[in-house]
Amino acid sequence: MNAATQAQDLAQPATNAGHFDVLIVGAGISGVGSAYHMKTQCPTKSYVVLECKESFGGTWHTHRYPGVRSDSDLYTFGYRFKPWMGKPIATAEEILSYMGEVIEENDLGQHIRYRHQITGAAWSTADNQWTVSATRLDTGERLRFTTNFLWMCQGYYNHDQGYLPEWPGMQDYQGQLIHAQTWPEDLKVEGKRVVVIGSGATAATVVPGLARLGAQVTMLQRSPTFFVSGRNSNDLANELRRLEIDPMWIHTIIRKKVLMDGAIFDRRSREEPDRVRNELLAGVRAQLGDDFPIEPHFTPRYRPWQQRVAFIPDGDMFEEIRKGNATVVTDEIDHFTADGIALKSGETLQADIVVAATGFRLSVLGEIPFSIDGQPLDFAQSVTYRGMMFTGVPNMAWVFGYFRASWTLRTDMVADFVCRLLNHMDEVGAQRVVPRLRPQEQDMPLGNWIEGDNFNPGYLMRDLHLLPKSGNTREWQHTQDYWGEKDEFPAIDLRDEVFDYNFRKP
CATH class of the missing domain: 3.50.50.60 (FAD/NAD(P)-binding domain)
Known part of the structure; x- marks a missing residue:
């Protein structure tokens, strides 16, 4: 969907589905974990989780092949806030049961809206908010949400279609x-x-x-x-x-x-x-x-x-x-x-x-058409801030986990950062935050999201050009270093000039 088509989509009649402080995209392992952190760390804020499938679980809901199981141990793939009681390598059914307990025990279900397919997201600087268009897949109803902050938790690959090479014959x-x-x-x-x-x-x-x-x-x-x-x-x-x-x-x-x-x-x-x-x-x-x-x-x-x-x-x-x-x-x-x-x-x-069993098709931020003030947003032209925010993109965070360690480790860490950022913005009266390169970093050499010599599976190498760029310092990279980031993330200075805030008028 190009910018003109997206603008036309936003102009179509749609039911106003409400305004939320935070809109979380996806009810997989990242989305459910992030919803928990919203409830516990930002208890006064409103939030909604939009999920296109008929139930929660993401990978563990969509993958149905024989024996489907985790390839990470559940002591680290599980959330830090809920003990894992089973075998280290778990079946999809066991993981879904665990996630279901998180939802039930914390009353998260009331915030999740299933069968909601997002068709576009447009940022308005004048209004300091995102407008998210969606379609209810069970009724065909067109909906429009507005939100102050987008939290992208939809994973990194296309859940509906895997990668299938074209072989002769x-x-x-x-x-x-x-x-x-x-x-x-x-x-x-x-x-x-x-x-x-x-x-x-x-x-x-x-x-x-x-x-x-x-x-x-x-x-x-x-x-x-x-x-x-x-x-x-x-x-x-x-x-x-x-x-x-x-x-x-x-x-x-x-x-x-x-x-x-x-x-x-x-x-x-x-x-x-x-x-x-x-x-x-x-x-x-x-x-x-x-x-x-x-x-x-x-x-x-x-x-x-x-x-x-x-x-x-x-x-x-x-x-x-x-x-x-x-x-x-x-x-x-x-x-x-x-x-x-x-x-x-x-x-x-x-x-x-x-x-x-030939791998995934990479999906960058759910392949949702994004725009900022009417201009289409190409994430490949941005630079990542610590693998979770992007230069020039306001009020948005993305959960992209680890390759060499469990994905969920980063879900918890990013959630801590986002909740701390949201609370900080309230404290200082900021409506908008945009990561920007510092003046001395404007000519910083840029590279790929991750270097092939570091990690090079086929699904990543095929579509690496679609991902944001990285810089030559840790702040501007997705480092894959849990042991460093577990100490660095809590120490991020939210007053740093990396964070360009727009403040409410007195």
């Missing part, structure tokens, strides 16, 4: 081709030959899930992923529970322990990548046995943590490979045939079903 394939992200509920796989294209966390979940349902599964990968396997249990947490320690204490202790272990692993991956690589491969060899060809199937070309290291709880994928229920093929697709996939090596994989 796809139209010739007579079997069923599906993307893992849009799994058909009635798909029958027992006794079927299933090829899963991909090698990341989704593939590592789908493969054992399908094998347990009776499919004969082949994981077809162009290049391998690093895997680490372990028991889906936390002995320290179990012992503390046996001692009847307060659940909140247990949650805090285990959270810090997991985070510290992760930070050590991250540091070692950068400082001694060869040693870490050998340790990871030794772990795979221990799971599969010395006779299994680790090369080329489990020897990635990149160093550890340039892409996510996928955790295999209880070694379930390796177990299915050992049993012969799943196999791994490392090759490239030449073309699809009527009954399978022809590989560049000359081998052909016959398949009744092909599952593309």
Whole structure:
């Protein structure tokens, strides 16, 4: 939707849906957490959460493939304010139950409006507010909200459509081709030959899930992923529970322990990548046995943590490979045939079903058309302030979590900052805040949102040009450094000249 179309959309008859101090976009893990912080840290402010789906959960609501589970431990992926009581790696159902408890226990449901599809957001400097247009998907009614502050919590990828490469001959394939992200509920796989294209966390979940349902599964990968396997249990947490320690204490202790272990692993991956690589491969060899060809199937070309290291709880994928229920093929697709996939090596994989576990389509701020005073807003022309605000964009924050640590860690930290900012604006009488480069930073070298040498999964590299730019100092970057940011965020000086405020007239 271009600026003219958006202006036309805003001019269409619509029901006034009310004015709110804060409008939160999305009722996934970020939106629900941010709503909690609004209630507890800004109790006098009005807020609404708009969600286009029929229920909360985001990823955990939309992803329905067999075995769908977290790829981060729930002691850190869970919220800091609500103890996690289950196994470290949780199923989608368990995560949804946890989120549902947060909503019920804090009476957040009254603030969430489901099936509300946002169609545009326009900022007016004259009014110091955003006008957000939306459509109720169940009735088709057009609505218009106004808000002082937009809190973007919709995630970073398109929930309705995954990334599906165009391979030659796809139209010739007579079997069923599906993307893992849009799994058909009635798909029958027992006794079927299933090829899963991909090698990341989704593939590592789908493969054992399908094998347990009776499919004969082949994981077809162009290049391998690093895997680490372990028991889906936390002995320290179990012992503390046996001692009847307060659940909140247990949650805090285990959270810090997991985070510290992760930070050590991250540091070692950068400082001694060869040693870490050998340790990871030794772990795979221990799971599969010395006779299994680790090369080329489990020897990635990149160093550890340039892409996510996928955790295999209880070694379930390796177990299915050992049993012969799943196999791994490392090759490239030449073309699809009527009954399978022809590989560049000359081998052909016959398949009744092909599952593309080929990643996400990046979605920058929900692909919502934004404008400021009638001019279309291109976020790629802005510079990010700490990965959560953007130069030239008033009264807006975005939750974009960590790649190497749990997403939700940043949800909590950004929420603390936003609530502190909102309360500060009330205290000083400010209606508007816009991040701006300081005078000495006007000629600062700019780069990509994140450098490819740091983290380079395909979904990010494909659409990196759509994301805001970064600068050459930590303030103007999404650093991926939880241990630094956990101390830096609370210390942000809201009176710094980075924050350009517009004050109410006396």
